[in-house]
Amino acid sequence: MPSNSAKLRRSAVRQDGAERRLAMVAFPGVTLLDVSGPAQVFAELGEIDLPAPGYALSYVSKDGGLVPTDVGLMIDTAPLSTMKPDEIDTLLIPGGPGIWKLRQDEAVMRWIAQVLPNARRIASVCLGAFALAWAGALEGKRAATHWRYCPRLQDSFPNVKVEPDAIFVQDGRVWTSAGVSAGIDLALAMIEEDFGHTIALDVARRLVVFLKRPGGQSQFSTVLAAQASDVEGRFSSLHAWIIENIASDLRVETLAAKAGMSPRTFARTYVNRTGMTPAHGVEALRVETARLLLESRQIDNVVEVAKRAGFGDDERMRRAFLRHLGVSPSEYRRRFSG
Template identity: 80%
Template structure:
């Protein structure tokens, strides 16, 4: 009697797709954009044909239900007990003023601790880095957080290598980002890692955002710091003119004439408004110009960048970079160019 042929395996339904669960933790006082920014980036993938497993988003809190954000809007969440730590592909810890209280939430911190070794990828946004630091997973790693809290993170956890200039940092499978909107950059970088540059670019275009600010790009610049000090904007036009003429001989007399002052009055007023001497202001603008050229890699060598930024020679630029940024131009390019 002939044997029956083995039945072929039953095909999966056409609309059934494997997914990677992204678990985003919420807590009272969480910053809304720390959650909604990355979530919107991930959600955009629903409209795109993907070469691999899709994402599924879970918003989790200790007890579930509505959780108030820092702006008063509520986020509907599921209880953490509804998701086993082993089911999490990517764990995202956002920040916000409520972050300091979750350290005393034993149930939530225990769930996070159990999820950390099982997740393929772990991430924090803004002050969420402190939650990761409390677990010890950032020890010996590079990390980013909001620039205002970088000194506190470094002082509290000396084993962490805090990078105050970074928009986001990836160290192994642990990611961390700077404040608020930087979570969008982090999420786009994750999509690029999983699905490639073309799909990440598609998402960025749908959201009308850049792909990408390089992960190490400065959160803010010395120029912005000067502008913040010059609250009346008295020298805004002068700064714009300096940038347009960055390779000129920008001595005090030239700047004073452009500002319509005597050199002595100009020097005194500039210091009082910006906190910098005119020479330091020009140098800061040249560092900013060189920084952008190094990040974009549009200019081939450091010597050429030095000329384009008005330094004249690369040694002078190197000393200026060390004063303002604490790294050499070559180190800055290697770390922050995004290549």
Template identity: 50%
Template sequence: MLSKRATSAAQMPRKVVLVIFSGAKLLDITGPIQVFSEARFEDGTPAYKIEIASEPGGLITTDAGVVLESVRLEGVFAEAVDTLLIAGGDLAASPNASEALRACLVKNVGRPRRIGSVCLGAFTLAQIGLLDGREATTHWAVCERLQHEHPSIIVKPDAIFVVSDDVWTSAGVSAGIDMALAMVEDDLGHAAALTLARLLVLYLKRPGGQSQFSFELRRQMQDARGRFDDLHIWINDNLAEDLSVPVLAAAARMSPRNFARVYQRETGMSPARAIELIRVEAARRLLEEGSDAVKQIAHNTGFGDDERMRRAFVKALGVSPHDYRGRFGRMTPGDSASVS
């Protein structure tokens, strides 16, 4: 694996190349550029040198109609490239990269210290085989497509970004900013990244702690016919109660066996998993907006104890409730000794 933190006594700026193409999403490009352009070494000098490249070079029109000047991608490798990032395109367009772009990337893929993608750019990395056997993510709307077209990839649909050795992938659009900030932290350290996050008015970390979308949105999309809408309202009103399959089946006026089968078919998940995610979602809102201690929230949302809630949070979001509140909510004195 390549070295994660290349250092130099002279503190030379690291070269970051954003790879674009006709129709590339503007924020996929400008978001990471803004992060890298603001990053500084301790002496105040720029930490990164940024170039925008395309396979043919020249003027490239983005999805927003903004025209960007680019250099030829082949030419950027004349000097060392630290980070190569592939932008994504519009969701309505084909995510397939041009043959010429794929050929150029295949030829040079081993040269950057670190390579990554923003949003649909993951498809380009997948098409050149770079994501085979790796965990990766992309925009939530096309995660299933990425998994279907490239079954060897371990797709993480809820992640904001995923790091697999020296290959990074981010979710949709603004998640590229989170990933770029994490790269800065990896390169320059926590203090430098925290200073940068404050300057840009950003969270320093959103590493799965805020998933791409909530259980409720996922449930609405999958249960399109709304067969269990009333049940889900009832569940949210009774989170602290027994929500076993027999109880849910009775509330839905179905037999337990038929309920479990139909619920799985209609929503894409088991009743037990759905209950756990609904409870996590409710606990998230309380952690963000309220001031109750974590133990009290665990009780109110039906987890029973904070350790059980901690395990559910780590499984669903990748962070503990205590860490989640530290990033997105208000800390209370009673939380200082919580399990994290």
């Protein structure tokens, strides 16, 4: 638990009119987008009139200077020694292939451990969750990381509740996100927490990305999940055709004819290749179509969204949303479209 003095320091950061110090830890082999994605989101606030002090963004590393990223580009950093642990409002640890060597760096891990009890908020992107776990910050917490490493994180830290489908997870003052681009969603959610939905939505629009604040969306879209299972791409063209004709009659016989198979053979092959029945696949693609329409607000009327997505009526769409996303269409729109 943080001490009373730590709580007072964090309060002072918010009330004395100074910008919030947001520190990102860099290390050789850090993933560039894990750093640059959130950094661009936070930097965008400089173009907006804010109701409260914004962020002072710092990049720090063990010795300072130029740090090579996973793609060879360099990040200019300040030494850890120039950044006092009790001055940091938000600590963000990105991921990357270099994260495994970071664990052996006693100086960096010791500095992180000193920051943890003082910072108002601590966060990670992708494999950065492992650094937080090594430091003990995820004990008993819910957490996210890149989908490929969720089993490893769970096996290594049984007391961490890993959520493999989440784009990001907030558990108290601890924030963790999935791989690479999910750091953008994480940063937008932080801005929303600090400055409100309107400003976060403004930043999202400036960056031409969706504002996905609650983090409850899967790391995979339905199309990506089906493609990942169908490794040979047997049904790629069929999925494209379904999306183009999403409001049509998409019964098994129609899909089988399009795929050039008998209905029975098609149903069996589809399940084997995608892990879904044809009916479930069509419904999932209709949910995804409706989800995008709700997010973009191209259509204000929910009944019309249901028709465009091929559900026929809004009640069928509501039941499908509850099955696939756990929320109703109206609740989804409230959360994700602003």
